[in-house]
Amino acid sequence: MEGTDDLFDDIIMCEQRYRGEGYEEGLAEGNSAGESEGKQYGAVYGARMGSELGCYLGFASTWRLLLVPASDDRQRRKIKALDSLIAMIRNFHSDDPTNPNLQEDMANIRGKVKQVCSMLNIQPDFQINPSAKGLSF
């Protein structure tokens, strides 16, 4: 009967080994699938973000150069708002998705863009989208 105990041990070890083998195989596959999937989502999300930010920068920089230098108070305020928007975009660490202030900074930038458009009395061609989806999943 002493062989029985050994056999039970063997069975348990076998179970563990098979489980482990499956796990290792799954892990490798999961790693690669996850990375690929993450990159795909990240690239698309980042692309949208980059396009949006770039668009605001180009828009603000162009308007900054279109406006005649401070002729009156109202003009001065417009220029000030544009300068502040350009500074906000330049100081924004846009390419770091782990930045904890990413959403908040982005919301502030969008707010500034809306304010600038209102001050300039124009409706831009692009959408100022305040409802970007969350970063993590």
Place this chain on the structure above:
Amino acid sequence: MAWVRTALEIQQLGGEAEVFDEDGDEMRLLQRDWQLSMEKRIKEGYVDGIEAGKENSLQTGFNFGYKVGVNLLKHYGELKGILSALLAWCQLHKTKDAASGKLHELLTSLDQCEEQIVKDLSSFYKGAQPSDLLHCVEDMALISHEHRCELNEPGSCAGSRNCCTSQDSNGSSTFRCMNTNYISDSTKEELCKIFKETLLVAEQLDISAELLYYIQTLNNTESPLIQLKC
């Protein structure tokens, strides 16, 4: 492959177990039970492994892809912003109807290009094989403006994938000319056309030399993404 191996091992184990019971039918049943049980273990492990693996790498992959996406698109976005501003300006000074029409047209084309780039970018990662991906990770880990792309040299980088990568000081490859990697030739041509025409329209508008200069510099070595062979 593990499945085949398992099946073989189960047979071996079954053979040994014969001492344990002489009844052949029952033996087969036991063997079958055993086999099922081990397959279940493997599957369980596999499922857990996939989940753990995905969890490990999803965010890393996302962060990486995000960087690529942001840096790839921001310069096209900037061109879009310039066009939008010029369009709004023309509309405000209602006198430049012809220019408005042209600018609007350019914006529409640029939007289409952007959609195409995002689509290409997405399928680039979707279609990539793990080994390819590994290679790309090393290739693209750094997107640095400090590194000048040698795009301006005639004949360089004519659409081949890794022609512009080189080793930097700490040994990792630096990604040099992303546009050629992700963007199809037809999209590149279209972008090139849009950029040229933007300059043409801008030159006809009554705008400052400073502004014209700003638009021109969008296609320089600092922002290599519109470094198109116009």
Place this chain on the structure above:
Amino acid sequence: MKDTLTLLSRVSAHPDSRCWFLAWNPSGTLLASCGGDRTIRIWGKDGDNWVCKSVLGEGHQRTVRKVSWSPCGNYLASASFDATTCIWMKKKEEFECITTLEGHENEVKSVAWAPSGSLLATCSRDKSVWVWEVDEEEEYECVSVLNSHTQDVKHVVWHPNQELLASASYDDSVKLYREEEDDWVCCATLEGHTSTVWSLAFDQTGEQLATCSDDKTVRIWRQLGTGEQGSKSDPNWKCVCTLTGYHTRTVYDVNWNHLTGAIATACGDDAVRIFEEDPGSDPLQPTFSLTAHMPRAHTQDVNCVTWHPKEPNLLASCSDDGEMAFWRYQKPE
């Protein structure tokens, strides 16, 4: 307890529609109402009756959700679901729309004039709060767009004597904003409500803020460790009291009487309720008692309650039934 709130009169303000909001002019001679019929109506007292003095019907294409008088009483701002805010100027008996403020992406939910009269705040379903500045030439310019909320912003109110703005949102939070270096910033977030915050009101000193919510409660918040005027440190607001168990449905509005300190609420259970702070209660842990309860104040949801600015016991309310009602409140002995 019922006797403490007496109905004075009931007026069909926006027949066959909803009456959304009421606002007394600063002197209390006029009451503005607005409704789902896209109109604003101005009411004045004629003997014992409230009569309609004018109808402002041309300004908006959709529901007019809120109205706010300028501190001088010469202007009225109206917020509409048509995404615009109109500024009306009073010319004798008539009102003329002098400016339309555009910029919100969709429904403007509320508008509020700052005590200085030079600032105006609007909020919208587009999740943003806008601050506008008025110059001497009556030009309105946006000075800030605040995207701090993550959902529909329901209501905005100004602090009674500081340039501090508060907003209530569908994201269950209340945010406070102040000016900093030519821009406006969110300086505090009040979290505690477990569902949409529909409205909020400061007390007469501005040290306390009452908020009401879809979670059927009213919360009282107090400013602690008062950030000294001009100092950089932001005041800390703490919830010091929660009025729970009184309302059986969403509390849509709360209004703090600046003369007596009594709090009135408008509720989705058709009732109007009055609360008063218990005498001698600790300011840091105040207790409030229900002093009046009018169960069927209206036949449908009560949307708004507002105390008269000069007569301490006069309260007006309005409802989805299109009516507005005037009440006399008698504090119980």
